[in-house]
Amino acid sequence: MVLQFPPWRHQSYLALVRDWFFPNHTKQDVFSATVSDSSQDMRQRAIDKVNLWMFKAGQLPPAMEATASLTEALLHDEARRCSSATFISESAMQSIYAMAFARFVNAFVDRDVARSHIAGMAKEDSAVESEEEVTTVSGKGESSMYAHAATIGMPQKFVDIRHQVSHGDIPGVPLLKKMTEQALEWLWERWWVKHASGNPERALRELEERQRVSREARELANGTSAVPFEDGPSSGTSQHVLMEGGLDAASSVAAGATSRKRKSTVIEDT
Template structure:
């Protein structure tokens, strides 16, 4: 079954337009935020458009954080005489704290509560960002110079973490929708997903797999894991993907194992994958849990009548 993803932007081109307004082109060679080619007006347009997306709902946290930090920078640029430096510091601090807190909270799991430093390490966020967030929240506001540097680094980090991957999403879309051989494309995409070590690229590949029918992906998981050499991490990703497709709690990379334990863990995870696939097969054989009501037997009653 095809899974539809609702986005606050009308088209992918609209999203890329906002990216180009936030970051100077060409994105492949220039990743710094400050650029003479990007006027203050263009950045303000991007902030306003993201604000509209937030009202629509479903806007990713990284996009909102990019807009908030950009708005703080624009406010700083307007403060030419330095008359309201405290307000500018407060705007920087609020935007940066929201960026760090929202990002790390989204990676927390219900099974095991981790410290912010541990979560930051798992997603590649510098520990200095967590320290600055703590100071801005619980202590005196950081200095304006420190906030300016941190905001610039934060925008560059978000470029690498999210924005630069939009080009890869187009590549995945072309692989999924273009030409014939849907099953082969799904199989190749699945192999890349199971073997990809980079978390950001793995999320992009998983989004590409979602456009295929659930039954096709589940069937090919069994084929790929049975016929190809998949390590322990790949097997765990396969288990998590099956559970996610079946509507269970998303468990991407459940319980990563150490390199030295990976070999002895493969068989155990392979058995778990077999059990999960068997549960899916039994569920499909039973059919849906609902039945059609015979119109001759069903009598409608007014609301309130027992």
Template sequence: MVQYVFTPWRDRQELLLVREQFYGSGALTQAAGASGRVQGDEGQQGLNQGDARRRTTAAAAAASTNRQASREQADGEKHKAVGRVSMWMQRGNCPHMVESTALLMAAVLSDEAAATGNAGASTYAVRAAYAAAFSRFVTGLLDGHQDKLRKQSMYSIAKNIGLPATFVELRHQATHEQLPSLAKLRSAARKALDWIWDYYWKHLGEADRAKDPCKELLSKDMAATANEGSGPEPAGRQVPEEQDQEQELEQDPDQSPERTTGWSRYSGAWKPKPIGVV
């Protein structure tokens, strides 16, 4: 029996795009560029100290500007990913790992945005956002692996799936006790995002970028049908419209083919005819 799986995303490419927006794809490139800049600075030791100091200062300023621009661009991509996942959640059937990634990332972005505002008024709100996102992540994940016939503790399920026990402890503290400190919640959110990457996102490899076999088969059939339609017609085969035109010409030899191709100017004396008479 065929089992249909409905996903909120359009295709697998859209899901991989969200993964790239969340976690980025240029970490190795940035690391290679940083090592290249260090080697370039070491080559300036043979110059005089004044020029070396000025060039080092200019290079540091340029590097700082580039890092700031890349950070802003990465934050913009993360905001887009959070908005896209929010739309998927409205459609339904959104995986819990995707939703948890968006909630944790939204808390991280809110924390970064609140750093420039009133710290006293925003700290508690950021702690609440972290706690809600983290608690929903742990609770939804463990409830999904719960056996309905034989109830298990959260620690047992976490051990079976490889979830750290500290996540369960922090979830219990955020739910039933006083909110954890902001530093503790920040560290837990970063670790949770890394764990979700290893548990879910990392397994969406390049093999999933292959086209859908159903779409490939359908495209091949459509191409074959188009080729058959554009091929040469048999000698004895005529289109019905051409046959009708030939019959009309045989019945009225004086009628030219131009009459059937569109408007033409009437030649000869005009004779009025009653309405309805051709």
């Protein structure tokens, strides 16, 4: 699927989201510490960005949508394991994984949508001469999901899991988690490496600049730039200068008063 008008500004933004989704594959030297510390988990931000692009464009390549939904399932599971305040039961987590995984498989191998994605996901671009080409898997049938999965290089076990979910025989959370992680690796190799091959440095610089402008605008709106008594080393200096100025002014007033008193005394004596 090729978007005529992509919702991202340029390829650098797509590469940035790629690195947020897949920190294990990220080259650490392209990150700017002021925007994206490599120690931070940016996956939720990547999900939010994909959702924003979906809102703007109306549709996105299924690989992007699947990456977001599968990653979100993993984040729910990680939060559930790390915090007792997250009220997600085992069965609820099972359903979250199952729904995300079934949607992922359906987006690529369902007969109604498979042909539109073959050209973009085929194992070798040169092997696809027309949208009618379908690889036959022995014993599975030419129009089956297994045939379409073979065409795009999707492991058969992904389709097996999808069928189990569809028939109500949902696997346990450990297996679903493992399959979700493998599905994300497959998406990385089959789509992200191929379609998001840019460098995120330009996007990082632009994000940094927008954050700086936004921060300065907030400071001006709050009046913080005009307040001399802020905490920190500079505030003590400002207070000292103002106090000295106040003392000088008081001395001048006192001197003026003394001078006027002397003049008044001279006039009276005269």
